[in-house]
Amino acid sequence: xxxxxxxxxxxxxxxxxxxxxxxxxxxxxxxxxxxxxxxxxxxxxxxxxxxxxxxxxxxxxxxxxxxxxxxxxxxxxxxxxxxxxxxxxxxxxxxxxxxxxxxxxxxxxxxxxxxxxxxxxxxxxxxxxxxxxxxxxxxxxxxxxxxxxxxxxxxxxxxxxxxxxxxxxxxxxxxxxxxxxxxxxxxxxxxxxxxxxxxxxxxxxxxxxxxxxxxxxxxxxxxxxxxxxxxxxxxxxxxxxxxxxxxxxxxxxxxxxxxxxxxxxxxxxxxxxxxxxxxxxxxxxxxxxxxxxxxxxxxxxxxxxxxxxxxxxxxxxxxxxxxxxxxxxxxxxxxxxxxxxxxxxxxxxxxxxxxxxxxxxxxxxxxxxxxxxxxxxxxxxxxxxxxxxxxxxxxxx
Amino acid sequence: xxxxxxxxxxxxxxxxxxxxxxxxxxxxxxxxxxxxxxxxxxxxxxxxxxxxxxxxxxxxxxxxxxxxxxxxxxxxxxxxxxxxxxxxxxxxxxxxxxxxxxxxxxxxxxxxxxxxxxxxxxxxxxxxxxxxxxxxxxxxxxxxxxxxxxxxxxxxxxxxxxxxxxxxxxxxxxxxxxxxxxxxxxxxxxxxxxxxxxxxxxxxxxxxxxxxxxxxxxxxxxxxxxxxxxxxxxxxxxxxxxxxxxxxxxxxxxxxxxxxxxxxxxxxxxxxxxxxxxxxxxxxxxxxxxxxxxxxxxxxxxxxxxxxxxxxxxxxxxxxxxxxxxxxxxxxxxxxxxxxxxxxxxxxxxxxxxxxxxxxxxxxxxxxxxxxxxx
Numbered sequence: 001x002x003x004x005x006x007x008x009x010x011x012x013x014x015x016x017x018x019x020x021x022x023x024x025x026x027x028x029x030x031x032x033x034x035x036x037x038x039x040x041x042x043x044x045x046x047x048x049x050x051x052x053x054x055x056x057x058x059x060x061x062x063x064x065x066x067x068x069x070x071x072x073x074x075x076x077x078x079x080x081x082x083x084x085x086x087x088x089x090x091x092x093x094x095x096x097x098x099x100x101x102x103x104x105x106x107x108x109x110x111x112x113x114x115x116x117x118x119x120x121x122x123x124x125x126x127x128x129x130x131x132x133x134x135x136x137x138x139x140x141x142x143x144x145x146x147x148x149x150x151x152x153x154x155x156x157x158x159x160x161x162x163x164x165x166x167x168x169x170x171x172x173x174x175x176x177x178x179x180x181x182x183x184x185x186x187x188x189x190x191x192x193x194x195x196x197x198x199x200x201x202x203x204x205x206x207x208x209x210x211x212x213x214x215x216x217x218x219x220x221x222x223x224x225x226x227x228x229x230x231x232x233x234x235x236x237x238x239x240x241x242x243x244x245x246x247x248x249x250x251x252x253x254x255x256x257x258x259x260x261x262x263x264x265x266x267x268x269x270x271x272x273x274x275x276x277x278x279x280x281x282x283x284x285x286x287x288x289x290x291x292x293x294x295x296x297x298x299x300x301x302x303x304x305x306x307x308x309x310x311x312x313x314x315x316x317x318x319x320x321x322x323x324x325x326x327x328x329x330x331x332x333x334x335x336x337x338x339x340x341x342x343x344x345x346x347x348x349x350x351x352x353x354x355x356x357x358x359x360x361x362x363x364x365x366x367x368x369x370x371x372x373x374x375x376x377x378x379x380x381x382x383x384x385x386x387x388x389x390x391x392x393x394x395x396x397x
Numbered sequence: 398x399x400x401x402x403x404x405x406x407x408x409x410x411x412x413x414x415x416x417x418x419x420x421x422x423x424x425x426x427x428x429x430x431x432x433x434x435x436x437x438x439x440x441x442x443x444x445x446x447x448x449x450x451x452x453x454x455x456x457x458x459x460x461x462x463x464x465x466x467x468x469x470x471x472x473x474x475x476x477x478x479x480x481x482x483x484x485x486x487x488x489x490x491x492x493x494x495x496x497x498x499x500x501x502x503x504x505x506x507x508x509x510x511x512x513x514x515x516x517x518x519x520x521x522x523x524x525x526x527x528x529x530x531x532x533x534x535x536x537x538x539x540x541x542x543x544x545x546x547x548x549x550x551x552x553x554x555x556x557x558x559x560x561x562x563x564x565x566x567x568x569x570x571x572x573x574x575x576x577x578x579x580x581x582x583x584x585x586x587x588x589x590x591x592x593x594x595x596x597x598x599x600x601x602x603x604x605x606x607x608x609x610x611x612x613x614x615x616x617x618x619x620x621x622x623x624x625x626x627x628x629x630x631x632x633x634x635x636x637x638x639x640x641x642x643x644x645x646x647x648x649x650x651x652x653x654x655x656x657x658x659x660x661x662x663x664x665x666x667x668x669x670x671x672x673x674x675x676x677x678x679x680x681x682x683x684x685x686x687x688x689x690x691x692x693x694x695x696x697x698x699x700x701x702x703x704x705x706x707x708x709x710x711x712x713x714x715x716x717x718x719x720x721x722x723x724x725x726x727x728x729x730x731x732x733x734x735x736x737x738x739x740x741x742x743x744x745x746x747x748x749x750x751x752x753x754x755x756x757x758x759x760x761x762x763x764x765x766x767x768x769x770x771x772x
Contacts (some may be wrong), residue, residue: 134735136665159736204739205746206534269526271574280763336761339528340553342600343754358596358606367599371750373732374739382735384675
């Protein structure tokens with residue numbers, strides 16, 4: 001047992017920290033620190049800064065532009081990014097489509113798609129869920145029918161995050177109807193500019209536009225955009241879901257946020273003192289911090305096992321459940337901290353102008369965040385599905 | 398022992414339920430909350446015509462002599478319809494203070510217009526540092542000849558934007574946390590030195606930040622005796638706490654119904670969601686949370702009606718339970734709806750938002766747990 005980082009790791013931590021300090025653009029940092037929405041361009045700028053340094057596709061094999069870092073180094077890197085409150089990296093290209101292409105794609109497909117992802121020139125979104133297929137993803141109905149050297153795709157995808165900004169979508173489509181629904185699914189890459197692709201916004205309860213419906217109406221997709229064998233899409237989907245779940249706990253960001261909440265308890269006036277004088281509130285904060293500590297060390301145990309050559313197995317389901325529980329619990333504590341000042345609703349314009357704010361400076365994002373974060377126990381495989389995974393794969397029942 | 402409603406109360410419940418089911422449609426509400434007023438003045442007129450606005454007032458004041466149980470019946474039914482029209486801030490809070498403390502002249506000037514729906518009022522009681530403590534008041538009122546000079550800042554004043562007059566809680570003597578030395582003033586928001594910043598809350602209601610800067614108000618605007626407002630304010634807030642708890646109970650009952658119905662129709666893995674035992678148990682739990690809260694609601698309404706010695710304690714017990722159950726039922730209803738639960742177009746998310754703000758209004762679980770322990 002040894003809980004500390006090696007000297008080499010600490011040196012690496014310093015290197016990452018000073019790189020972020022020197023290269024994180026002040027205007028983006030200002031937006032992030034003050035809860036002003038960042039634009040696609042902001043995210044792109046930041047991701048390109050990392051990419052130029054060679055620190056963007058950290059998990060990719062070195063031959064495709066990855067870092068070759070140890071598990072511990074990757075962990076340190078994620079922690080430092082979160083600690084500095086940098087924009088969350090958009091996972092659809094670099095963490096999802098990229099790994100699929102270099103794992104299952106042909107050399108030609110790798111040459112065609114990987115550079116765009118790593119350089120941040122091409123933005124991706126994920127075409128998985130459908131109106132009738134949520135937790136039961138394999139029941140998806142979007143059809144791709146082969147017609148010469150093309151597939152003709154028809155169907156509807158939903159909850160498609162950032163589709164309004166995306167250049168391409170990776171889709172699970174049904175190329176064959178079989179008795180076993182997991183068979184006959186294929187993994188297809190579709191250019192969003194193709195005629196017949198239509199994006200319609202879904203506004204969520206916090207008033208934001210993150211997700212969309214994507215309608216596919218007789219969309220002509222060249223057969224060379226098929227990844228892997230026809231009908232082998234479900235295996236790719238499973239591979240990708242495991243990828244999606246690692247890091248979904250968001251522990252580094254939680255550590256930053258709970259630290260912030262603690263600071264806030266010394267800033268928010270309460271009677272003649274501050275919120276930190278309220279024992280009942282502080283009890284809840286401390287309980288949550290202990291729970292977070294347990295989740296953090298669970299994640300470290302998983303990382304340690306992985307660094308010895310293990311695979312992220314069903315443990316990632318535990319991290320997903322615990323991490324999202326904590327994210328929701330903490331977002332609720334922020335709401336409680338504000339009392340009445342959690343209630344005023346600010347539009348995005350109010351936030352950008354910075355004048356329309358009501359109450360403490362940080363207040364405007366607190367309730368939208370609580371409402372928006374109801375999604376984290378629903379997406380990425382709902383927490384009910386994750387419990388099924390643990391019951392089956394870990395407990396063997 | 399009898400928990401049943403009287404014939405009149407059943408009729409009242411029927412009339413509101415019919416209105417809510419037939420007229421108060423979800424998309425109409427959604428359109429109304431996006432207007433500047435934030436609600437429908439036609440619906441407000443309907444409330445007046447049907448006698449709901451006059452319910453809590455005495456016959457002498459032009460009302461119907463309704464008690465806490467009638468108020469509970471009204472708010473539970475309005476809650477089921479997710480009614481955003483400002484019944485509590487206007488009728489229960491402002492109306493409650495005027496009817497308890499007002500001079501004959503003040504009552505005659507204001508109450509008939511509240512009852513007929515002609516005017517809107519609100520009460521400015523909270524301040525940035527006060528959280529839920531009614532006695533924590535920095536806003537000051539200093540006697541200046543025949544007038545009082547008001548200075549201070551009032552936070553998140555419900556129904557502030559459409560108010561024709563606002564009851565302001567101000568300190569005429571004592572220290573920030575003293576219960577003594579609080580006075581009420583009926584202030585015209587267009588007076589010199591009063592500025593309102595109006596906005597929408599996340600639940601669709603409207604509120605204001607109010608700055609009072611050297612506001613001169615005549616001694617005749619004093620409501621009740623100088624320095625003596627605390628007990629009436631506490632009594633009215635307690636009644637409003639019952640009202641908003643009843644609203645929460647109506648909302649939770651409705652959310653449980655909507656969720657159960659959804660799980661009976663939504664199919665995954667070839668079965669309806671309602672057939673999965675893991676989900677059945679969770680709906681049983683949210684149902685029990687509703688039932689437990691409803692029981693305390695009835696208890697509290699009865700104790701307030703009887704003016705029991707432990708009525709205040711009952712209010713805090715109820716609001717504590719409301720806070721716990723609202724979080725549980727609200728979050729679970731959204732979760733059981735899956736992605737649909739977080740969309741703006743589905744009604745469940747809007748019920749959830751109102752239930753979430755109710756958790757804090759007039760005191761959250763921590764506040765009422767402490768008050769319960771102290772009483």
